[in-house]
Amino acid sequence: MATDAPELTYNSKIEGELFVTKADAAINWLRNNSMWPMPMGLACCAIELMAAASSRYDIARFGAEVMRFSPRQADCMIVAGTVTYKMAPIVRRIYDQMAAPKWVIAMGACASSGGMYRSYATLQGVDRIVPVDVYVSGCPPRPEALLDALLKLQDKVKKERSLSKLLSA
Amino acid sequence: MTTDVEITTAVSSQFPSAAPRASADCPAFNVPATEAIAVLQWLRDRQGYDFLMDVTAVDWSAEQSPRFTVVWHLYSGTKHTYVRVAANCASDTEPSMPTASGLWAGADWHERETYDLLGIKFTGHPDLRRILMWDGYPYHPLRKEFPLAGLPTEISDPEIAAELKEGVISAPMAGGPFVATPGEPMSEAEPRAKDEAWNEHNEKPE
Ligand code: SF4
Numbered sequence: 001m002a003t004d005a006p007e008l009t010y011n012s013k014i015e016g017e018l019f020v021t022k023a024d025a026a027i028n029w030l031r032n033n034s035m036w037p038m039p040m041g042l043a044c045c046a047i048e049l050m051a052a053a054s055s056r057y058d059i060a061r062f063g064a065e066v067m068r069f070s071p072r073q074a075d076c077m078i079v080a081g082t083v084t085y086k087m088a089p090i091v092r093r094i095y096d097q098m099a100a101p102k103w104v105i106a107m108g109a110c111a112s113s114g115g116m117y118r119s120y121a122t123l124q125g126v127d128r129i130v131p132v133d134v135y136v137s138g139c140p141p142r143p144e145a146l147l148d149a150l151l152k153l154q155d156k157v158k159k160e161r162s163l164s165k166l167l168s169a
Numbered sequence: 170m171t172t173d174v175e176i177t178t179a180v181s182s183q184f185p186s187a188a189p190r191a192s193a194d195c196p197a198f199n200v201p202a203t204e205a206i207a208v209l210q211w212l213r214d215r216q217g218y219d220f221l222m223d224v225t226a227v228d229w230s231a232e233q234s235p236r237f238t239v240v241w242h243l244y245s246g247t248k249h250t251y252v253r254v255a256a257n258c259a260s261d262t263e264p265s266m267p268t269a270s271g272l273w274a275g276a277d278w279h280e281r282e283t284y285d286l287l288g289i290k291f292t293g294h295p296d297l298r299r300i301l302m303w304d305g306y307p308y309h310p311l312r313k314e315f316p317l318a319g320l321p322t323e324i325s326d327p328e329i330a331a332e333l334k335e336g337v338i339s340a341p342m343a344g345g346p347f348v349a350t351p352g353e354p355m356s357e358a359e360p361r362a363k364d365e366a367w368n369e370h371n372e373k374p375e
Contacts, residue, residue, distance in 0.1 A: 085303075085324065085325075085337050086301075086302065086303045086325065088324060088329075089324055089325055089326035089328075089329035089330070090326075092329050092332070092333065093326070093329060096332075114340065116347055116360040117340075117347075118317075118318065118340040118341065118342060118346070118347045119317055119318070119319065119340055120308075120310050120315070120316075120317065120318065120319025120320070120337075120339075120340065121301070121302070121310070121319070122340065124338065124340055124341065128333075128335065129329075129333055
């Protein structure tokens with residue numbers, strides 16, 4: 001009988017409340033709230049990226065304050081600035097070095113489309129070399145716009161089927 | 170800006186081969202390429218032009234000969250005046266000029282830039298590599314025949330190029346060059362395509 005061995009049953013007085021969730025939701029919740037950025041600050045937009053990290057805008061409120069200059073420790077590359085063709089292979093290499101899962105925010109007109117630099121030296125949009133999740137318009141975008149992009153990315157990550165991706169990887 | 174009025178006669182008496190050059194601002198001289206460094210050194214050591222402001226070059230386009238002119242701008246820290254020296258490159262296809270990096274260490278990067286963008290070889294330069302475009306880039310972008318949009322070529326890193334399977338493209342020039350117009354209001358003056366009659370989807374009207 002079950003009462004003869006009470007230690008084998010779940011005792012909520014000792015063990016606390018129980019939560020039931022989906023693996024996807026749990027994994028995404030973990031990923032969402034500590035999205036460590038890889039700051040790819042290549043031009044003027046990087047100044048706004050810095051402002052977004054500083055006390056007035058405080059990107060830490062959304063769990064993305066740990067700017068990692070090592071791609072191995074970063075989840076989300078924020079391409080903030082003009083990507084020249086000379087820099088493009090380096091951006092791609094850093095992206096390749098980031099551990100999956102990884103996301104990319106193209107911050108500003110230059111990163112999204114080449115911006116006003118329709119010239120021989122400028123990559124016409126960073127989506128030509130890395131897959132971009134969120135584009136931010138503006139030249140430069142205000143820090144609020146970057147925070148909005150981060151929230152958009154978090155919404156996107158929330159809907160990902162993380163478990164099946166992990167199992168099939 | 171003050172002008173050094175005596176410099177014109179001083180240069181022409183010291184270097185008979187130097188000729189005055191049309192100029193809207195400071196005194197300017199045309200000198201033969203072979204004498205350029207001697208003139209620069211004399212200006213630096215005897216005339217107090219101790220600071221090299223700029224080294225650049227002009228491409229007068231492929232139809233012109235001489236095609237390339239190298240231009241130096243000097244400033245005198247004691248007289249507070251400028252002077253401009255220009256010399257034509259002897260060859261139109263393989264332009265070269267003696268380096269001024271022995272006189273001013275700062276000439277080093279200016280000359281690398283001039284080499285990178287206009288393809289002028291500075292003989293005697295200690296390290297004449299490209300400075301803005303990557304090593305191995307096949308063109309000199311400030312030459313007149315080079316289009317603003319650029320020409321297709323490979324990305325510099327072969328490993329990444331193989332991974333991406335695409336290279337440098339000509340930038341889409343839809344609507345013509347993307348430029349600012351001076352004046353007001355801001356909404357009109359800001360950089361934009363000036364000719365909206367054509368874009369990526371509609372051909373440019375002839
Ligand atoms: S989008 Fe504007 S602010 Fe941002 S890097 Fe380009 S030119 Fe600078």
